[in-house]
Amino acid sequence: MSDKPLNVLVVVGSLHNESVTRAILDHAAERLRADDCAVDVLDLGKEPLPLYNPDTAEDQPVFAALQARVDRADVFLLGTPDN
Helix, strand or coil: CCCCCCEEEEEECCCCCCCHHHHHHHHHHHHHHHCCCEEEEEECCCCCCCCCCCCCHHHCCCHHHHHHHHHHCCEEEEECCCC
8 A cells, every 4th residue: 555645636516605516525525634635626616717629728827737736636526516
């Protein structure tokens, strides 16, 4: 077993501040941190992404930073609203 912490990227897809999705993912992130995981939360309500255009996506200012966050992750935890 490795001594390196598991890197988890948590993606909150709900834009509603009081969403159940956000509450569940916040709880999961807390539990993962308590288990010594390195947790990075990408909250799309607080960090909106531009619409994806395959012709220009890599030229967007947020692309390199987002790509680094994705590359660093061992695990992805995705939460999207159901209505």
